[in-house]
Amino acid sequence: MQQIIFVALLVVAAVGAAPQQQTSNVDRNIDSIFNTNPSIFEQTAGQQQQQQQQQSQTPTRRPGFSEIVTPEPNVTPINFESISGKSATCNCVPYYMCDPSTNSITEDGTFDGFGAIDIRFGNDDPICPSSVDVCCAGNRTRAETLTPTAPVRPRGCGIRNVGGLDFTLVGANNNEAGFGEFPWTIAMMHASNFSYFCGGSLIHPQVVLTAVHCVNTQQPGSFLLRAGEWDSQTEKERLPYQERTAQRIITHPQFNPRNVANDYALVIVDQPYLLDDHINVVCLPAQGATATPRTTCYSTGWGKDVFGANGKYSVIMKRVPLPVVEFTSCQSQLRRTRLGPKFGLDRSFMCAGGEVGVDTCSGDGGAPLACPIGAAADNRYQQSGIVAWGIGCNDAVPAAYANVALARNWIDQQMLANGFAIDSYTA
Known part of the structure; x- marks a missing residue:
């Protein structure tokens, strides 16, 4: 299966075009490539019109990106023999309502996790329909929420919950992130229909960092910002989004x-x-800091797997591992594309990626590119880039990211001018 990835593409006018034509071309590219009005799934014009009519007639809250979900657990008994070969029955319930094993919970009620959850979709395996449901034997099903004991973690910004909270994933073959693994990732959605259009990162409990191209056509109050999201098609995670x-x-x-x-x-x-635990701020680099080339960083979001109409948006948050590419090398590689030998990469960008099949792609502009800092045991990350543009998706050419280190002073100034402290994102 092809790697599923996400976020933001080509945005350069043809070399030699007249200035007015360049502006027109680039505006058109931004509209089509950064795709700031998509549903979480690709739709035809007729489907969009039908959905809009349905939304106007049915103002039901749509918690998952434009999709109606059923938050109540399915407690219909399933023949356990068809799943495990055992002669018993089980209930499809959220993982936190199933004792991981009959001996897992100690006398004081503590335990360290729920084990593995298989997130495969569309296979022939008879599994429960929701990504966070498990087939739980009757004697292990609980009426109350079971809460695992949280491990001792470093405090402050940028703490990655490696592997995710609560459970580990089985069947995560497309760079799926663990639940709560990157707690600073923000999903941005149109308030009118809850359709996902861009990503962002939390840098303060009340401030999100994103890209201008995501918001320059938006108005305050016209869009929502969701923190703590993981699977966009369910509300069953133990820790709810906000x-x-x-x-x-x-x-x-x-x-x-x-x-x-x-x-x-x-x-x-x-x-x-x-x-x-699943909602936290990311650290920001100092003004002028340089991300070390070949450092593996992660971009996170719900964007497309491939460019264009055939691309599909992700349901579960993805984490794309991307190596930092030195600026001059990146510019040289971009000059060997259709941008041409005279292309000059603006100094406000940094680059990452360049591995075939592992890339950011359309639908997730504004998403963070976070790189590890400090002691490896701390699992602490700072945001070095913001997804901006690239030449297609999944090609052996790095993509361009807004270089956050070059905007740190501006960010600090805006934060202080609006009455917000800047220590929240300082490691």
Whole structure:
């Protein structure tokens, strides 16, 4: 199966075109490539119109990206023999309502996790329909939520929950992230229909860092920002997501729509998020810091697997491992593409990627590129880049990311001017 990945592509006008034509071409590229009005699934115009009509007639809350989900567990007994070969029955319930084993919970009620959950979809295996449901034997099914004992973790920004919280994944063959593994990742959705259009990162309980190209056509109040999301088609995770409304949008004054230079934006939400194991802020680099080439960083989000109409959006958050590429080397590689030998990469960008089949792609512009810092045992990350653009998806050419280290002073200034402390994202 092809690697599933995500976020944001080509945005350069043809070399030699007249200035007015360049602006027109790039605007058109931004509209089509950064794709700031997609549903989580690709739709035809007729399907979109039908969905809009249904939404206008049925104002039902749509918790998963434009898809109606059923939050109540399915407690219909299943023939356990068809699943495991054992002569018994089981119930499909959320994992946290199933004792991991009859001996797992000690007398004081503590235990360290729920084991493995198989997230395979569309296979012939008779598994429970929701990604967080398990087939639980009757004597292990519980009416109350079971909460595992949290391990001792470092405090502060940028703490990655390696492997995820609560459980480990089986069948994660497409770079699926663990539940709560990258707790700073934000999903941005249109308030009118809950359709996903971009990613972001939490840098303060009330401030999200994203890309200008994601928000320069949006108005405060027109979109929602969801923290703590994992599987966009269920609300059954033990720790719930939190949604906030955009209250104010701040864009970098030197943003250039022609080449997407200085693609930095801050979104202030209407009320702070409540930080938790699955919701936390990411660290930011110092002004002018340079990400070390070949360092493996991660971009996270719900974007497409391939470019264009055939691409499908992810249901479960993906984590794409991407090596940092030195600036001059990146520019040289981009010059060997259709951009041409005279292409100049703006200094506001950094680069990452370049491995065939492992890349960011359309639908997740604004998503973070986070790189490890400090002692390996701390699992601490800082955000070095913001997904901006690239030449297609999955090719052996690095993609361009807004270089966060070059905007740290501007971010600090905007935070202080709006009454927010800057220590939340300082490692």
